[in-house]
Amino acid sequence: MKITVEQLENEMFQYVDSIKDVLSAKIWENILLDCTKNELFILWLVFRQEEVNMTQIAEYIKVPLNTATGIVSRMEKRRLISRERNIQDKRIVTVRMGEQGNAQIQAVLTEFMFYADKALQVFTQDEITAMAGMFKKFKDIMSESRNKETEKQKFKKILIE
Numbered sequence: 001m002k003i004t005v006e007q008l009e010n011e012m013f014q015y016v017d018s019i020k021d022v023l024s025a026k027i028w029e030n031i032l033l034d035c036t037k038n039e040l041f042i043l044w045l046v047f048r049q050e051e052v053n054m055t056q057i058a059e060y061i062k063v064p065l066n067t068a069t070g071i072v073s074r075m076e077k078r079r080l081i082s083r084e085r086n087i088q089d090k091r092i093v094t095v096r097m098g099e100q101g102n103a104q105i106q107a108v109l110t111e112f113m114f115y116a117d118k119a120l121q122v123f124t125q126d127e128i129t130a131m132a133g134m135f136k137k138f139k140d141i142m143s144e145s146r147n148k149e150t151e152k153q154k155f156k157k158i159l160i161e
Contacts, residue, residue, distance in 0.1 A: 003128055008116050011132065016044065019139050020061075035104070038063065038071050039080065043097070046081055047105045051096045080104065 003011075020041050035043070038061045045060050046052055052060075058068035072095060075081045080101035086092035097105070123131065 002125060003120070005113070005116065005120065008120065009113070012112065012116070013048065015135055015139070019142065039075055042071065042075065043080060043101050043105055046095055046097050046101070051094050054093050054095065057095060075101070
């Protein structure tokens with residue numbers, strides 16, 4: 001069974017969703033137009049869903065709502081995204097892709113698809129299947145390391161004299 005570009009793209013979407021919580025902020029800092037890891041994942045979410053609310057954003061990037069609001073405010077100033085209040089319920093804020101955010105995501109996808117197309121031309125089906133398995137194993141390794149870091153941070157010794 002041959003993998004199509006669309007299937008590879010879907011696998012990529014699923015892969016990014018599965019690794020978003022295990023990548024350190026240092027990896028993503030300033031990688032694309034000075035976007036932080038959380039900003040990049042917010043762009044990713046809004047691109048895929050077309051419109052989301054603030055609660056969805058906070059849950060997706062696993063931060064409190066007030067933290068998500070601050071991040072979204074900074075992104076809105078840079079025209080990466082736009083916010084609109086619901087006419088019926090002013091408490092609900094809908095977030096959509098902004099002009100700069102759309103351009104940025106399109107540039108990333110164009111770059112990715114360029115390399116995905118090259119990979120499909122060069123790699124055999126067996127190599128692609130093996131690479132997919134390796135990506136999963138790599139994500140599992142990162143998750144395990146991340147979980148160990150989190151465990152270490154949870155238990156902090158406090159000396160009481």
